[in-house]
Amino acid sequence: LSEAGVESQTFKHEVVANYSHLFWVPGSDLALVPYMLLAHIDVVPADENDGWEVPPFSAKEIDGFIYGRGTIDNKQSVMGILQALEYLLIRGYSPQRGFFIGLGHDEEVGGLQGAMNIVRVLKKKGVQLAFILDEGLAVLDGVISGLQGPAALIGISEKGQATVKLSVFKAPGHSSMPPRESSIGILAGAVKRLEDNPMPILFGEGPERRTFEHLFGLPIKFVMSNMWLFSPLIGRVMERSPDTNAFLRTTTAVTMFNSGVKVNVLPSLAEAYVNLRIHPAQTVEEVLEFIQSTVGDERVKMELVNGFDPLPVSSYDETSFGFQTIKKTLLDQFPQVTVAPGVCIGNTDSRHYTDLAKDIYRFAPTWIRPGDTQRFHGINERISKKNYEELVVFYFNLIQNCDIKELPSPHSAGHEL
Ligand SMILES: CC/C=C\C/C=C\C/C=C\C/C=C\C/C=C\C/C=C\CCC(=O)O
Ligand SMILES: N[C@@H](Cc1ccccc1)C(=O)O
Ligand SMILES: [Zn+2]
Ligand SMILES: [Zn+2]
Incomplete structure (x- = not known):
């Protein structure tokens, strides 16, 4: 060419x-x-x-x-x-x-x-x-639990995405006189709270509901009226594995974490990047609100680096x-x-x-x-x-x-x- x-x-x-x-x-x-x-x-x-x-x-x-x-x-x-x-x-x-x-x-x-x-x-x-x-x-073969035979899943939509930067700033100083909390410690706490509190399971709230109706041949009306029963059950099984968990909710992945330059200098800035993949029933805005309230610490600044809603x-x-x-x-x-x-x-x-x-x-x-x-x-x-x-x-x-x-x-x- x-x-x-x-x-x-x-x-x-x-x-x-x-x-x-x-x-x-x-x-x-x-x-x-x-x-x-x-x-x-x-x-x-x-x-x-x-x-x-x-x-x-x-x-x-x-x-x-x-x-x-x-x-x-x-x-x-x-x-x-x-x-x-x-x-x-x-x-x-x-x-x-x-x-x-x-x-x-x-x-x-x-x-x-x-x-x-x-x-x-x-x-x-x-x-x-x-x-x-x-x-x-x-084509998923033996990957969806409870399903006999292979399933060809055709993507009719895709999850949204948000990359959020969390940062904590503290005045630098001598490591011999540390404050009780460092910028790193404060940020680490925020990140830990995000990992300990995953976003809600929204299984059945988006088009993934149709996946299950097609695969398991359950009558749509039956599933809809019994979602209260199915959703928590399916959710608990699926969230155990990262690949199936991804279909249930907006996922939270801490992908970058940076701070500190010298062993004896208190770091002024600690930064973390969180990459979220947004479930079709949520928006970038809702995800940001969730992060803010989960972090729950005014000293942790939050900035949306980029994001888009589900397709x-x-x-x-x-x-x-x-x-x-x-x-x-x-x-x-x-x-x-x-x-x-x-x-x-x-x-x-x-x-x-x-x-x-x-x-x-x-x-x-x-x-x-x-x-x-x-x-x-x-x-x-x-x-x-x-x-x-x-x-x-x-x-x-x-x-x-x-x-x-x-x-x-x-x-x-x-x-x-
Ligand atoms: C409702 C479905 C239930 C269970 C599914 C279980 C496991 C499926 C796991 C993975 C699905 C297969 C492949 C998709 C993985 C990622 C590729 C998607 C886009 C590629 C984008 C890229 O990185 O270039
Ligand atoms: N295929 C990439 C697309 C992407 C590029 C750049 C940033 C984020 C996402 C992914 O889903 O991870
Ligand atoms: Zn690809
Ligand atoms: Zn890829």
Whole structure:
């Protein structure tokens, strides 16, 4: 690919913000509204000394698994989409419905260059999209307790986020004459109170309620009228594990803590950063109020570094073109999975695209089994070769299914909406 991009008969490619990629594959039927596939090419750092079984950028294979940073976040989709496109073009395929592919280069630090500039380019062209499919949720196999069989959770929304800086200032001085409380001690107390008092369980107050109705087939009315019974029960089980806890509430993570420069100098400033992932039933404002009252100490100053509310909920009913096309593609390939809408607990580039599409889905058919959730941003990130091939096939089929004008008919019994 040249720096300026590639121009061919079948597709257009341009480099955006120096490192991101935008592809356009025109469709023959101009009446069909295009859609867009997203993925990101950047990764979080990886240090071999953290306990990796192979060098994290070696892509070494062990027992049918490819190990390496990015294998499930998000190279599997980058390569899956591109390889599917390549196979389609080799076969002389030309779509009826046009589509874009956006590959961001700075998702893991917010997408402010890649995603935001791709959006700018598309807006300038006046593009509107039928739907967007980005990274996010996955096929969970044996991960949801009480559920028989694998579940494909399609993210129809994603949690909000707030980064809050807490700081305590005290006059510096000689460590031989310390006050009873230091800036570090005061801040440590505040941080401890935040960890000891998690945000309330809001399970059932947001779209995650639909996840359970779909998965367990409970009649909506029954669950709704018995939420008082189910919610505390499910909540107590789910909050025991960090991955399931993330679906229940706004999570509080203390991620940075800094103070002090010399062993014999009382530190003037102590600072901590708290990263919160906001449940769909809460707002940034409510989260700030909660932190203020939990910290409960006027000496601890609070500053919102940045934040955004939970994202809008995309459609997932029988008339939803994007959701139903993704679902059909999934069920044709994996008839054993139960498909359900879900809330994506991490943030994605797609949150910058809300002006371009009403319906945004966050999903790839990456199979997640017990123990795999720690591999995201963790050690020994891996994907099986079989699953990678399945991803290529999924995108290959999805692109072709988007040419179907009629909505797919409800699938075989057991998979009704
Ligand atoms: C209601 C669901 C109940 C139980 C689910 C249990 C465990 C699921 C755990 C993890 C879900 C799978 C993958 C999502 C993890 C993070 C990825 C989300 C966005 C990626 C953003 C990024 O960092 O690039
Ligand atoms: N994927 C990242 C997105 C992000 C970037 C920068 C800050 C915060 C979040 C995450 O969810 O962690
Ligand atoms: Zn990612
Ligand atoms: Zn990530």
